[in-house]
Each structure stands twice: as C-alpha cells, then as structure tokens.
Amino acid sequence: MADHPITPRATDYAQWYQDVIAQAELAEAAEVVKGCMVVRPHGWAIWEKMQADLDRRFKETGHQNAAFPLLIPQSFISKEAQHVEGFSPELAVVTHAGGKELEEPYVIRPTSETIIGHFFAKWIQSHRDLPLLINQWANVMRWELRTRMFLRTGEFWWQEGHTAHATHGECQEEVVRMLDVYRDFCREVMAMPVIRGIKTANERFAGALETRTIEGLMQDGKALQCGTSHDLGQNFGKAFDVMFQNTAGEREYVWQTSWGVSTRLIGALIMTHSDDEGLVCPPRLAPIHVAIVPIYKTDEERASVIECARRVATELRADGLTVKVDEREGMKPGAKYYEWERKGVPLRLEIGPRDVAANTCMAKRRIAGVDEKGKPMKETLGLDDIGVGVGRILDEFQALLLQRAKERQAKSIISVDNWGDFEVAFAGNDSRFVLAHWDGTTATELAIKEATKATIRCLPYDGDVPGFPNLVEPGRCVKTGAPSTQRVLFAKNY
RNA sequence: CGGGGUGUGGCUCAGCUUGGUAGAGCGCUGCGUUCGGGACGCAGAGGUCGUAGGUUCAAAUCCUAUCACCCCGACCA
Known part of the structure; x- marks a missing residue:
C-alpha cells in the first residue's frame, strides 16, 4: 500500500x-x-x-x-x-x-x-x-x-x-x-x-x-x-x-x-x-456512474480492449448513465482504480484481454468487502446484458448507502433522563443525537450549550425519530428538573 | 477582537540559531521499458524566498513595519 x-x-x-x-x-x-x-x-x-x-x-x-x-x-x-x-x-x-x-x-x-x-x-x-x-x-x-x-x-x-x-x-x-x-x-x-x-x-x-x-x-x-x-x-x-x-x-x-x-x-x-478511501457518492448524485479501466500489455491488446470498453460505454450511456473510459497511458491500472475511488465513482469495470476473449468484465463496487487474501471483492459480469448487471448494482448500491446511514443513525440516538448521563453523552469531542426533556426556556437552552456545547437541534415531529415513537410525554427537564411536555433533540452541530 | 502559528518551484516542506548569492520529495514535460490494486530509468522545465523599508562588502537568514493565511476562543438565519 x-x-x-x-x-x-x-x-x-x-x-x-x-x-x-x-x-x-x-x-x-x-x-x-x-x-x-x-x-x-x-x-x-x-x-x-x-x-x-x-x-x-x-x-x-x-x-x-x-x-x-x-x-x-x-x-x-x-x-x-x-x-x-x-x-x-x-x-x-x-x-x-x-x-x-x-x-x-x-x-x-x-x-x-x-x-x-x-x-x-x-x-x-x-x-x-x-x-x-x-x-x-x-x-x-x-x-x-x-x-x-x-x-x-x-x-x-x-x-x-x-x-x-x-x-x-x-x-x-x-x-x-x-x-x-x-x-x-x-x-x-x-x-x-x-x-x-x-x-x-x-x-x-x-x-x-x-x-x-x-x-x-x-x-x-x-x-x-x-x-x-x-x-x-x-x-x-x-x-x-x-x-x-x-x-x-x-x-x-x-x-x-x-x-x-x-x-x-x-x-x-x-x-x-464517505470513507477513508475518499468520496462515496450515491448513484443518483454521482457525476460519473461507471469508470471503465482497460487493461493491456501489447498494442494489439490495447486496441481490442479499448474497442470493447468503448462499446460497453456506448451501451451503458444508452441507459442514461455517465460513463468514463479511462484511456490514459503511462498510468498503471491500480493508480486509476484509486483515483476513481477517491472521486466517489460508484462502480468500476475492468476490461482486459481475458475479458474480451470471454465476453465479460470485472466489476468493483465503491464499497466492497475483501476476500480471504485481503483483496477487494469483485464480480464478473457478462457483456451481453451489461446494462442489466450494471443497473442492478447501482440500484443495490443506492439502497445500501441508505441502509448503512439509517443503521448508523439508529445506533447514535439515545434517550437520556438525568444530567450526569447527558454530560457523558457530550463529553470531550463526543456527540450523538440525545433525546431529553427540556423546560422550554431559552435560558436553560443556553445554559446547556454553555455546559456541554450541545444545542437543541429541533423539537422533532412525533414519530419521526426511529426507535422513539412517543416523544410527546410529560417529564422533567434534564437540566433544571422543571416540568416538560416533550423530549427534544440535542446534539453538537456544524 | 484576544492567544498561538505559518508565509521558500504547482504541492508538502528543509535551509534561518552561527548572513556568503537556494535545496529535497511529490507533481509537471520528453523518450524508453512497464501495465489484472498506487511502476521504473534517463533527460529536462520551473523560485523577485509574502510585501516594504533598514543594518551589512554581502540578507531566505538579523532588525522594523505591514499584509495574507491557518489553529484555539468569541460569533454563526
């Protein structure tokens, strides 16, 4: 590496x-x-x-x-x-x-x-x-x-x-x-x-x-x-x-x-x-959906591989996708892989001489697991119905991103009922979504910000917070103990 | 506006203490060999050292002023 x-x-x-x-x-x-x-x-x-x-x-x-x-x-x-x-x-x-x-x-x-x-x-x-x-x-x-x-x-x-x-x-x-x-x-x-x-x-x-x-x-x-x-x-x-x-x-x-x-x-x-490798972009916002990297050694291989890559690109573009064929010379395939990953391209296709012979390509999703040797997981796609395979992957990728984000959100929302736990939730540089009772006064809101850097992001719609269906309920303000009618959402914010 | 820091090839920085006329890595250009997860060799191009004064035979280096940017704080429908 x-x-x-x-x-x-x-x-x-x-x-x-x-x-x-x-x-x-x-x-x-x-x-x-x-x-x-x-x-x-x-x-x-x-x-x-x-x-x-x-x-x-x-x-x-x-x-x-x-x-x-x-x-x-x-x-x-x-x-x-x-x-x-x-x-x-x-x-x-x-x-x-x-x-x-x-x-x-x-x-x-x-x-x-x-x-x-x-x-x-x-x-x-x-x-x-x-x-x-x-x-x-x-x-x-x-x-x-x-x-x-x-x-x-x-x-x-x-x-x-x-x-x-x-x-x-x-x-x-x-x-x-x-x-x-x-x-x-x-x-x-x-x-x-x-x-x-x-x-x-x-x-x-x-x-x-x-x-x-x-x-x-x-x-x-x-x-x-x-x-x-x-x-x-x-x-x-x-x-x-x-x-x-x-x-x-x-x-x-x-x-x-x-x-x-x-x-x-x-x-x-x-x-x-996004992750430590760079931008991750959902397909519906990606400026480039598919990057095709040709792989070759000889001039003859280059000619046939690029011809194939261009043909695939044309076919995918007919489906409304934005496709980049990376024909740059003097750059090894690995370097191209990293570049397109940094830029958040959701899907990369690799086409080499073996693929041209077999009428296939290798597909690598922007987020993929690794195999037993620690190498990124790739899958083989047939070129005859490449549009179908690519379309399926992009749809799955879009869904995966939403699912991951929802899971992370669910794990980061907690409900807190006493000041000690509230302070712990925002200790140091930590932050999360904290649902807590608040007495409704600006003075308390500012005091909480002063003490923890956390602010009231909003009074959530009842039922809009996953896992916490009933925010409107009587309680006691987490800071002052005064009566409260609903939990509000606290977090540090940008 | 307080406190701290930095300005040197496109980028990241060394050189400054102890003045002697500018360097490295990456990137860039050309040629060749490479090419299924970040290539290598050779040859090149590129810098008024943030700016303006001052000291000195001589300033990236010392002094003064000034500007810009970064970090922390204040501020942020």
Whole structure:
C-alpha cells in the first residue's frame, strides 16, 4: 500500500473532511477572497444533480423559478426588526459604484426576503393573485468569522423558495409540504435519513414566526442542519406592504413562507457516506456512474480492449448513465482504480484481454468487502446484458448507502433522563443525537450549550425519530428538573 | 477582537540559531521499458524566498513595519 493521501477519520475527522474534498477535487479555498470557495467541476456536477432533482420537485408542487437582484438597498434589510438584528453582523456592503459613492449603499444579498417582499407588493393586488409560488436559484453572501468548506463559507449557492398566501393555514401547509420535499429528496436521492422538527425560538430564522428544519446525523455524531422552511407570518407583508383584497373586499396582509437548501448538502453528503478511501457518492448524485479501466500489455491488446470498453460505454450511456473510459497511458491500472475511488465513482469495470476473449468484465463496487487474501471483492459480469448487471448494482448500491446511514443513525440516538448521563453523552469531542426533556426556556437552552456545547437541534415531529415513537410525554427537564411536555433533540452541530 | 502559528518551484516542506548569492520529495514535460490494486530509468522545465523599508562588502537568514493565511476562543438565519 502506497502513501495514503487521506487522513483516516479516526485520526482527525476535520482533516479527513478537508482531504476528501481536496482529493475528490470537489472544491478549494478561494485563497484570494477571504472565506470564499471555488467549487471545482466535480463538486459542481454534484450540485447540478441536486439542482435538477430538486427543481423537478419544486415544479411538481406548483412553483415557478424567477431571479431577483444580487444587490439589495440597505434600507430594505432594516424594515423588519428581527431580520436586521439577525443579519446586520454578516452583511457585505457595496458603497461605491461607477467611480462614485452611492447615495444609498447596497448590501449583497444574504437572503432575499426583503427584495422579494418589495416586488411581491407590486405583483399582488387580489386574492386571485394568490398563492404566489416562487423559487430562485442563487448565490448569497454572509460574512462569517469562521468558515468550513461547503458547511459555512462567505459565499454559497442555494435555492430560496418564497411564497405568499391568503391565509395563515395555507402558509403553514406550504411550510410543511416543502420540508417534506426536502426530507424525501435527502432520503431518495442522497440516501440520507433526516429528522424533521421545529426550531426553538433561539434558533429561529430572523423574522420568522416558526422555523422547521431537517437535521442530518454526520459520522462523528454531530448534527447538520440540512434544510429549513420558515413560516414568516405577516412580518414581511407588513414591512413591505404586501397586501391583497379578499373576497369580502377587505385589504389584508399576505402570509408568507421561505425555504431553502444549499451547497451545504454536499458537506452532508461527504460526512454521511464517505470513507477513508475518499468520496462515496450515491448513484443518483454521482457525476460519473461507471469508470471503465482497460487493461493491456501489447498494442494489439490495447486496441481490442479499448474497442470493447468503448462499446460497453456506448451501451451503458444508452441507459442514461455517465460513463468514463479511462484511456490514459503511462498510468498503471491500480493508480486509476484509486483515483476513481477517491472521486466517489460508484462502480468500476475492468476490461482486459481475458475479458474480451470471454465476453465479460470485472466489476468493483465503491464499497466492497475483501476476500480471504485481503483483496477487494469483485464480480464478473457478462457483456451481453451489461446494462442489466450494471443497473442492478447501482440500484443495490443506492439502497445500501441508505441502509448503512439509517443503521448508523439508529445506533447514535439515545434517550437520556438525568444530567450526569447527558454530560457523558457530550463529553470531550463526543456527540450523538440525545433525546431529553427540556423546560422550554431559552435560558436553560443556553445554559446547556454553555455546559456541554450541545444545542437543541429541533423539537422533532412525533414519530419521526426511529426507535422513539412517543416523544410527546410529560417529564422533567434534564437540566433544571422543571416540568416538560416533550423530549427534544440535542446534539453538537456544524 | 484576544492567544498561538505559518508565509521558500504547482504541492508538502528543509535551509534561518552561527548572513556568503537556494535545496529535497511529490507533481509537471520528453523518450524508453512497464501495465489484472498506487511502476521504473534517463533527460529536462520551473523560485523577485509574502510585501516594504533598514543594518551589512554581502540578507531566505538579523532588525522594523505591514499584509495574507491557518489553529484555539468569541460569533454563526
């Protein structure tokens, strides 16, 4: 075994995360732009796959895409009291343009509730204009003191849904619906189980009545907020005068929502599935599904093997798969194997002279056991119906990843009833999903964070936590002993 | 903004204490031999030593200033 370019997870999880990103060529630090990142082609390809699937789901639920300005008049941010308080510290502001100082500075959008509120006010007159269901794919900027690739950077890419409704009831339905879209996407496409829940007042979006979240469990036991959905009530409607005339002829403020997921999901993908060999990518998000490595010694062998590999690639592409035939010379097959494994290609096919003669190939899954000699398990596939064999393997691989993630999640969730056990669960650098009673006060929430670094990730939907079907039950706060009505989810988080 | 650290070929770093005019490994280019789990040989290309001053016959090395980045803390809809 040659040098291992990736730090093992057990040695240093944070370094492992950075190494996977570098070795899989997903992204790198922008270096000349503080706190920002360059998303490299292989990383962006994963985001494009995420976008394509999410966009289809948004359209299916009746939403339309639009685009709003990157720059927002500074005064807009100030119009909603909580919004300005939440975002002011992390705004980047444009004060000059065209060689002159601007009369009013612009902020680079940290999120678009305000500018969209302004235009919604123009677009909405009547109850017949509602609901208005808009989505925007965009980049946003939040000046962060401490950044982590994909998880928290100055600039990031996301989608933000913005909707306006005639009643609070419709607005609440939308918030629930879109959180479920995210949950389904995470499970079906990312092979990642998440827990739906409601944020505490302390963790709520600045300007929202209620924030819902999906929380993912990373391999090191920490939680990652993977998506959010906000009931904005009439807060932005009032701030931007977004009104409609109802059927009785009265003017009312609209009820609004916003919801988003971002390139942070790529971080979630890495920390959910990947291993010490590099990126592991579920087939439904893999930029390359199959890498074919030709094996040969002589020129004649090379010609026949490559001809065969290209033929297989063409056949698989007809099934809608992305296939790479690695024809690079001067590189031994083993080196190619490691490279494609680092990059998270789910399946590799090896085709050599013996395979050409037998009309077969060797298939190696990205996650495979080892045989009695310690060599990776491979299987032989016939070339006559290669599409069938490859399709089956990719389906099995997608299912395997979800199953593994679910098992890991199940093992990491515990229920705790006393402070001693709670502290043990978060001792040192440890984290997990801990279900415990909480007295409902922000003071206690902050005291627990101060003592253990663990925060309340959400008040989970009852029944959404595997193995713990009844979270709504009377109990005593794990910290203060005060009465509590339900268990909440604690974890350290990214 | 506190505390600590680092800036030297594309990357990782040595050299600095004790000044003498820049090195290694990897990567890259070319040729040849290799090729079923990370190849090897030979020949090459590539560096204003973060920046600006200062000391000196002479500075990557000593002094001053400054900038950038990293780690820990504070902060993080």
